[in-house]
Amino acid sequence: MFYVLHKFNYYKVKSLEEALDLIDKLDDYKILAGGTDLLIDMRIGRYKPRNIVDISEVKELRYIIVENNMVKIGALTRLQELLENNIVKEKLPLLYKAVYNMASWQIRVRATIGGNLCNASPAADTAPPLMVYNAELVLSSVNGDRVVSIHEFFKGPRETILSKNELLKEIRIPIENNYGYSYMKLGRRNAFTLSVVAVATLVKVKDNKFSDVRIALNSIAPTPVRAKTVEKYLIGREVSENVVEEASKLVIHDISPISDIRASAEYRRRVSKVLVHDTLLEAVKMLKR
Amino acid sequence: MRVKFVLNGKEVEVDVEPNEILLNTLRHRLGVKSVKRGCERGECGVCTVLLDDEPVYSCMLLTVQADGHRVTTIEGLYNDELYKKIISSFAEKGAIQCGFCTPGFILVAYALLKKYGKVEPETVIKAIEGNLCRCTGYKKIIEAIVNASK
Numbered sequence: 001m002f003y004v005l006h007k008f009n010y011y012k013v014k015s016l017e018e019a020l021d022l023i024d025k026l027d028d029y030k031i032l033a034g035g036t037d038l039l040i041d042m043r044i045g046r047y048k049p050r051n052i053v054d055i056s057e058v059k060e061l062r063y064i065i066v067e068n069n070m071v072k073i074g075a076l077t078r079l080q081e082l083l084e085n086n087i088v089k090e091k092l093p094l095l096y097k098a099v100y101n102m103a104s105w106q107i108r109v110r111a112t113i114g115g116n117l118c119n120a121s122p123a124a125d126t127a128p129p130l131m132v133y134n135a136e137l138v139l140s141s142v143n144g145d146r147v148v149s150i151h152e153f154f155k156g157p158r159e160t161i162l163s164k165n166e167l168l169k170e171i172r173i174p175i176e177n178n179y180g181y182s183y184m185k186l187g188r189r190n191a192f193t194l195s196v197v198a199v200a201t202l203v204k205v206k207d208n209k210f211s212d213v214r215i216a217l218n219s220i221a222p223t224p225v226r227a228k229t230v231e232k233y234l235i236g237r238e239v240s241e242n243v244v245e246e247a248s249k250l251v252i253h254d255i256s257p258i259s260d261i262r263a264s265a266e267y268r269r270r271v272s273k274v275l276v277h278d279t280l281l282e283a284v285k286m287l288k289r
Numbered sequence: 290m291r292v293k294f295v296l297n298g299k300e301v302e303v304d305v306e307p308n309e310i311l312l313n314t315l316r317h318r319l320g321v322k323s324v325k326r327g328c329e330r331g332e333c334g335v336c337t338v339l340l341d342d343e344p345v346y347s348c349m350l351l352t353v354q355a356d357g358h359r360v361t362t363i364e365g366l367y368n369d370e371l372y373k374k375i376i377s378s379f380a381e382k383g384a385i386q387c388g389f390c391t392p393g394f395i396l397v398a399y400a401l402l403k404k405y406g407k408v409e410p411e412t413v414i415k416a417i418e419g420n421l422c423r424c425t426g427y428k429k430i431i432e433a434i435v436n437a438s439k
Binding site: 003004005006007008009010012032035036039040043052054056080103104105106107109110191192 | 290306307308309310313329330331332334337340343344345346349350351353354356397414415416418419420
């Protein structure tokens with residue numbers, strides 16, 4: 001035998017209702033969605049749950065629809081399904097770009113958007129786009145649903161506000177028009193890589209002034225974050241290279257990177273500035289076309 | 290747990306603990322040796338199998354999750370025309386050296402050509418991101434897959 005995972009009880013559920021009933025009663029469980037993070041985390045001993053609840057075949061949570069000017073995505077929609085879907089490509093280009101640059105084909109056919117969020121890695125690549133789109137998350141339990149903003153969802157590395165008996169059911173993303181956008185990810189290589197930092201940026205310009213700016217980054221704080229200081233500085237200011245240059249420097253107030261195997265904190269601070277700068281210019285340029 | 294799935298066109302039934310990984314079941318219980326053990330963390334691609342028609346890492350899948358699905362390895366493709374075309378192309382273009390990564394690449398190429406028919410180099414480069422080869426430098430593998438799609 002090769003590596004062996006610890007022993008656990010395995011439950012495969014076929015519906016959301018069945019899943020919610022089960023996790024309401026179970027203690028010490030982990031949800032298995034795509035398994036591409038969980039099985040590795042179990043292998044390295046980060047998690048040793050007594051129970052595994054396999055929701056990977058709950059088909060009712062796999063969908064992408066447009067309703068009330070929002071894109072609604074079922075939490076168990078696979079990353080590869082997002083990539084191959086025209087709604088995502090046309091209405092949510094930042095999410096499309098982020099997913100395009102995530103992992104590999106073998107992983108994307110298993111990994112789910114909900115799993116990427118609930119795993120709550122500081123490097124979660126679907127988070128920055130969803131944060132600039134101001135996505136809302138529908139959390140479900142036997143007591144009913146609640147809707148929270150993605151800005152409240154992450155509490156720390158691998159920690160979310162999900163209660164013990166709650167599941168992420170749906171991601172709701174408002175469709176934004178007339179924004180310039182840009183997504184850049186820096187990893188240690190070009191393909192199939194974890195981010196050293198990734199930045200998603202949306203800008204709106206009116207009378208050559210920034211009327212709305214939304215910037216989110218990952219891998220540079222305990223959770224993915226919005227660059228609030230940069231956004232605040234830019235809104236109302238004239239669109240110019242100097243203004244963008246000054247604004248980008250402020251990103252160090254929004255981030256608190258650590259040094260890890262992929263990069264040092266100092267390097268992350270430097271490249272965060274560069275990527276914020278470059279995404280802003282690219283997003284503005286897109287509006288001028 | 291009793292798990293039933295279709296391996297290379299034949300139904301198989303195994304009795305496994307829930308913590309068993311599909312890679313182990315394939316190699317140790319079912320004698321499928323084309324599926325290799327590499328990094329065991331979803332990075333190298335040598336354990337790739339097709340689950341239904343999509344490439345997945347068998348090191349990242351519990352055997353119990355294969356229940357009710359089709360699992361295909363190259364052992365199941367020996368008489369397949371597309372497979373034959375791909376391996377001839379790999380041989381012709383010199384896309385094989387030590388051969389350890391080859392079954393994984395062949396399966397990804399097979400899934401890709403089944404899905405898209407004719408492919409450009411950019412599509413191939415994207416598709417093989419999840420497979421490492423430490424001998425060939427990829428160029429010949431990309432050429433081989435594009436060539437097989439013609």
